[in-house]
Amino acid sequence: xxxxxxxxxxxxxxxxxxxxxxxxxxxxxxxxxxxxxxxxxxxxxxxxxxxxxxxxxxxxxxxxxxxxxxxxxxxxxxxxxxxxxxxxxxxxxxxxxxxxxxxxxxxxxxxxxxxxxxxxxxxxxxxxxxxxxxxxxxxxxxxxxxxxxxxxxxxxxxxxxxxxxxxxxxxxxxxxxxxxxxxxxxxxxxxxxxxxxxxxxxxxxxxxxxxxxxxxxxxxxxxxxxxxxxxxxxxxxxxxxxxxxxxxxxxxxxxxxxxxxxxxxxxxxxxxxxxxxxxxxxxxxxxxxxxxxxxxxxxxxxxxxxxxxxxxxxxxxxxxxxxxxx
Amino acid sequence: xxxxxxxxxxxxxxxxxxxxxxxxxxxxxxxxxxxxxxxxxxxxxxxxxxxxxxxxxxxxxxxxxxxxxxxxxxxxxxxxxxxxxxxxxxxxxxxxxxxxxxxxxxxxxxxxxxxxxxxxxxxxxxxxxxxxxxxxxxxxxxxxxxxxxxxxxxxxxxxxxxxxxxxxxxxxxxxxxxxxxxxxxxxxxxxxxxxxxxxxxxxxxxxxxxxxxxxxxxxxxxxxxxxxxxxxxxxxxxxxxxxxxxxxxxxxxxxxxxxxxxxxxxxxxxxxxxxxxxxxxxxxxxxxxxxxxxxxxxxxxxxxxxxxxxxxxxxxxxxxxxxxxxxxxxxxxxxxxxxxxxxxxxxxxxxxxxxxx
Numbered sequence: 300x301x302x303x304x305x306x307x308x309x310x311x312x313x314x315x316x317x318x319x320x321x322x323x324x325x326x327x328x329x330x331x332x333x334x335x336x337x338x339x340x341x342x343x344x345x346x347x348x349x350x351x352x353x354x355x356x357x358x359x360x361x362x363x364x365x366x367x368x369x370x371x372x373x374x375x376x377x378x379x380x381x382x383x384x385x386x387x388x389x390x391x392x393x394x395x396x397x398x399x400x401x402x403x404x405x406x407x408x409x410x411x412x413x414x415x416x417x418x419x420x421x422x423x424x425x426x427x428x429x430x431x432x433x434x435x436x437x438x439x440x441x442x443x444x445x446x447x448x449x450x451x452x453x454x455x456x457x458x459x460x461x462x463x464x465x466x467x468x469x470x471x472x473x474x475x476x477x478x479x480x481x482x483x484x485x486x487x488x489x490x491x492x493x494x495x496x497x498x499x500x501x502x503x504x505x506x507x508x509x510x511x512x513x514x515x516x517x518x519x520x521x522x523x524x525x526x527x528x529x530x531x532x533x534x535x536x537x538x539x540x541x542x543x544x545x546x547x548x549x550x551x552x553x554x555x556x557x558x559x560x561x562x563x564x565x566x567x568x569x570x571x572x573x574x575x576x577x578x579x580x581x582x583x584x585x586x587x588x589x590x591x592x593x594x595x596x597x598x599x600x601x602x603x604x605x606x607x608x609x610x611x612x613x614x615x616x617x618x619x620x621x622x623x624x625x
Numbered sequence: 626x627x628x629x630x631x632x633x634x635x636x637x638x639x640x641x642x643x644x645x646x647x648x649x650x651x652x653x654x655x656x657x658x659x660x661x662x663x664x665x666x667x668x669x670x671x672x673x674x675x676x677x678x679x680x681x682x683x684x685x686x687x688x689x690x691x692x693x694x695x696x697x698x699x700x701x702x703x704x705x706x707x708x709x710x711x712x713x714x715x716x717x718x719x720x721x722x723x724x725x726x727x728x729x730x731x732x733x734x735x736x737x738x739x740x741x742x743x744x745x746x747x748x749x750x751x752x753x754x755x756x757x758x759x760x761x762x763x764x765x766x767x768x769x770x771x772x773x774x775x776x777x778x779x780x781x782x783x784x785x786x787x788x789x790x791x792x793x794x795x796x797x798x799x800x801x802x803x804x805x806x807x808x809x810x811x812x813x814x815x816x817x818x819x820x821x822x823x824x825x826x827x828x829x830x831x832x833x834x835x836x837x838x839x840x841x842x843x844x845x846x847x848x849x850x851x852x853x854x855x856x857x858x859x860x861x862x863x864x865x866x867x868x869x870x871x872x873x874x875x876x877x878x879x880x881x882x883x884x885x886x887x888x889x890x891x892x893x894x895x896x897x898x899x900x901x902x903x904x905x906x907x908x909x910x911x912x913x914x915x916x917x918x919x920x921x922x923x924x925x926x927x928x929x930x931x932x933x934x935x936x937x938x939x940x941x942x943x944x945x946x947x948x949x950x951x952x953x954x955x956x957x958x959x960x961x962x963x964x965x966x967x968x969x970x971x972x973x974x975x976x977x978x979x980x981x982x
Contacts (some may be wrong), residue, residue, distance in 0.1 A: 330860040339856045429680065438685020440874075442908050442977055452885060528848050530908060531879050534680035535849055579857030585842050585850075586813070 316599050317566045317573075324577040331577055342527075346371075346536075347460035348565060350543030351550070352472050353513030355564045358547055360488045360509055361556035362410060362417040366402065366424035367517055368539035371434040372532065374398040375521030379531035380435075383448045391447060391522065395447040399518030400511050402428055407510035411503045425540070432533040441531030451526025461523045468516065473561045483509055489556030494616050546571055549599055568586060569609040570599065629831035645805065669702040670728040670941045674933075675718050677735045678710035681846075682874065683904065683926060684733060687758060689953070690930035691731075698938050711741035719743035723750045729937050731755045733971040737765040737816055741775065747778035749795055753940050753947040755779045757933055758924075759816040766833045779950025781932045783924045785817040787904075788956040789824030790902030791922035795958075796867065797832045804866035807858055808841040809851050818846075821871045821903055829869075839863060844875045851878030859883055867899040868941070873909030873921050880917050890917070907971040913964040922956040923967065929954055 308315065324331045355583050357363050378395035382388065403426055409420035453460040476482040487495035488502050496502050552559030552569025557569050574595060578588045641775035674691050675747050677684045688705050695703035704727075722730045730747055734740040734755060744761050746755045760780040763771040774780045790959025808825070813816025816970045830836065835851060840858045844851035851870070858862065859865065859882065870876035880900060883889040889898050896917050902909050905923030932952055939945040959967050 301673075330862060333860055336857070336860040343856060345852055413793070433679050433685070437689060438679055438682060439976060440682060440906075440908060442911060452881070482831065523851070527881070528852060528878065529884075530848065530877070532848065535847075538679070575853075576857055579842075579854055580860060582840050582842075585854075 313549070313563055313566050313570075313599075314601060316602070317570050318540065320570055320573050324573050328577050328580040330580050331573075334457075336576070338457070338462075340569075340572050340576050341462050342459045343576075344568050345459075345465045346520045346524050346527075346539070347542045347546055347572070348465050348568045349468065349523075350467070350539055351546035351564045351568055352561070353516040354471075354487065354540075355547040355550075355552050355559050355561070356476075356512055357417070358489075358507045358544075358552045358554060359556060360505060360557040361435070361492065362486045362506065362509070363421065363544065364403070364406065364510070364513055365418065365421040365540050366406065366428055367513075367520075367543055368536040369425045369428035369432065370399055370402045370514070370517050371521040371524060371536045372534070373402065373428040373435075373521070374518045375439060376432050376436055376523035376531040376533050378518070378522050379441050379444060379447060379525050383441070383446070386445070388447070388450070392518075395518035395522045396515050397518070399514035399516070399521065401514070402509070403510040403514030405515070406513075407507040408492040410510070411506040429533075436531065436533040438533065440533070444529055444531070445528065447522075448526045448529050451523045452529075461527070464519060464523070468519065469561060469565065472512075475512075476561055477500045478598060481505060485509065486557050489553075489558070491557075542571075545596060549596055571596070639887075669700045671725075672701050672703050672729045672731065672937050672941075673722050673725075673727045674703060674705045674731045675715060675722070675733065676707045677715070677733045678706060679707040681710065682906070683758070683924070686926040687733065687929060690926045691933060694930040694934040698934060700971055701934070701938060701941070703934075708735050710735055712736050716743045719747060721907040722752065722977070723747060727752060728941055729753045729755070730932055731757055731937065732761070732786060733758050734761055736814065737761050738814075741766040744778060755781055755933060755936060755940075755947070755950055757781045758783065758784075758929060762816075774948075774951060777948065779936065779947045780927060781936060781950065782954075783817075783929065783956060784953045785820035786824045786827075787953075788832075788903045788922040788924060789821035789852050791956055791958045792830050792869070792903065792920055793825050795920055795960075796829050796869070796899070800829075800833065800836060800867050803835050803837070805837050805863050806837040806867040806869055807839050807855070807865050807879070809844045809854070809868065809870040809879060810842065811871045811875075812845045813843055815960035818871055825869060828922060839865060839959070844870075844878065846872050846874055848874045848878030848881070851875035852882050853880035854881035859886065859889075864888065865898060865900070870900065870902050873902035873906040873912075873918070874906045874917055876900050876921075877908050877912060880912060905957075905967060907968075907976045910959060910964050910967045910971060911977065913959060913961060914968060916961065920958055923959055924956065925954055 330336055353367065354364060374395040378391045378400050381394040382391035406421050407425050409415040410417045449460060451461055455463060484495065484500040484505050487500055488505055492502050524536055528535065546568035547559065547564050548554060549570055550563035552564065574592055575588065578591065650714055674688065676688050677828050678686055692705065706718050712735055719740065722742060728754055732740065732744055734756065737759060741761055744756065745766055756778055757780065760782045761775045761778060763769060763773055763775050766775055776893065777811055782848055798980055809909045810822055810953065841859065843856055844854055868879045870879060880955055894916065899919045900917065901919055902921040903924065905921045909918055913921065932954060934947065936950045940950065
């Protein structure tokens with residue numbers, strides 16, 4: 300009975316942290332539970348969640364993307380510009396997605412074909428994509444977005460459009476991760492690439508596909524980001540790669556690869572989102588917020604890691620005891 | 626293997642093209658990519674503009690305007706480089722200016738205190754220095770209370786106290802009694818951010834002790850940070866009567882957070898709040914036209930650029946001593962009555978489209 304409880308506590312530790320945080324936030328601020336506030340938090344998290352899914356896919360297979368913020372800005376400003384010239388949302392979406400995919404095709408090429416460390420390849424893309432965005436816009440914001448803003452500010456009934464987009468994409472990513480050969484292959488590659496390849500998984504193709512999916516997600520994130528801000532911001536989303544990485548890792552994605560879930564990533568994003576929201580509601584200075592946020596993130600992940608390592612130690616001890624008994 | 630060879634060939638080709646491009650542009654002596662594009666005469670004086678960051682909207686605008694202004698001086702060869710919002714990078718660029726022995730350097734500091742010793746090195750090397758947006762003060766160098774322009778340098782700047790005074794003075798009469806306000810601040814330690822905030826204390830809060838500051842935080846000049854803050858702040862349940870922002874960018878972000886909120890903007894588009902910015906950006910002007918931003922004060926990069934080049938030319942010709950360069954651009958108020966003329970200005974420079982809608 301006790302073992303079962305411990306097992307569940309360990310397995311669902313991140314959701315327990317989220318639930319405790321949710322209760323704490325509702326006690327700290329009387330405004331936290333207001334429906335408007337919860338809708339706000341959901342809307343604010345949309346960009347971060349999309350980025351986090353991309354990072355999750357890559358981290359599970361043992362890679363990462365440091366170019367997310369810059370590619371997001373590039374895809375966003377190109378998309379805004381395309382919309383202004385054509386007044387077509389379909390063209391704007393196509394441009395955002397294609398820009399995101401193109402940048403990530405280059406990332407994938409260097410990582411998969413040339414074995415350049417993902418850290419270096421995507422760091423280079425981070426600089427290059429930001430440079431192109433600034434060059435294209437001459438460093439200035441693009442204004443007068445017209446109906447483009449609906450993708451970030453619009454609602455269907457009470458539900459914000461970006462939330463609906465994220466729900467749709469979440470279902471798709473969940474399906475890909477759990478019900479496709481590619482999804483299962485990612486975990487195998489992250490666990491051991493050579494073993495995965497020996498078992499017939501085409502690792503190179505999986506890496507390409509992961510970066511391309513990441514590009515699609517970043518393209519949508521770029522559109523939502525610009526629409527929310529009612530401007531094409533070439534200098535926007537600086538440092539957003541850390542937002543995505545943090546949500547994925549807090550959500551239980553292992554930096555060593557092979558471990559990670561969609562629901563965990565969503566939980567990770569909400570832990571950070573609730574934390575930021577309650578501190579804003581209570582008027583905590585943003586510099587102090589960074590200190591608190593940093594500390595809580597480390598503590599949450601440490602709890603998760605320690606509880607899981609205790610579990611594996613316990614398994615080893617039990618195995619050893621059984622072998623001794625034999 | 627084939628792919629590796631292909632990658633190596635592509636990279637080699639890219640490097641060769643880059644090197645060829647660098648080598649084929651005499652007179653544009655820079656390492657970081659931006660040059661004035663002016664056809665400087667042989668023997669022209671070499672001026673370097675060290676910008677704060679290319680990703681900074683205002684710095685990018687100032688760089689662009691300096692290039693335009695430099696085109697009027699055939700005997701000046703302007704090189705523009707950027708510190709990319711990193712003190713170490715900017716300090717390195719200032720050191721490079723000594724190595725390259727420029728005839729004059731215009732410096733837009735990222736962080737006054739961090740760049741001050743390197744500005745002094747330029748002065749010690751005998752290179753005239755104009756600090757601009759913001760001014761580098763003696764206090765930035767030695768930590769004293771001496772707020773005069775740093776010894777041996779000149780300055781062309783906008784006065785942040787005067788800029789913020791424009792909105793603060795109006796607000797004394799406009800903001801209702803016992804109002805709740807929120808304040809959006811620029812980066813901590815930034816001279817213009819701190820002085821604009823100080824101006825609001827001096828010209829508004831001392832006059833209006835009845836006003837409550839509901840929330841105040843740093844949004845670091847960024848509209849996306851201001852948007853997130855404001856989305857949370859409006860949940861307090863208390864009506865926010867005024868947004869006091871240290872620049873237009875942050876004001877725009879905060880306004881986006883409440884644009885669809887009927888407590889703040891009625892169905893016919895009438896705003897039930899006041900909002901004050903600084904900079905007079907194109908976005909700020911469009912918001913004034915919409916009736917969502919109450920007023921702003923123009924910080925014209927074009928005026929700053931013209932004055933910088935004018936004084937650089939005079940100093941290089943020996944008509945003016947560098948230490949006598951001490952000029953400030955005006956901070957005209959932009960409001961609902963005169964916004965059309967400023968929108969026209971932005972339409973003419975191509976930043977917004979013809980109808981300005």
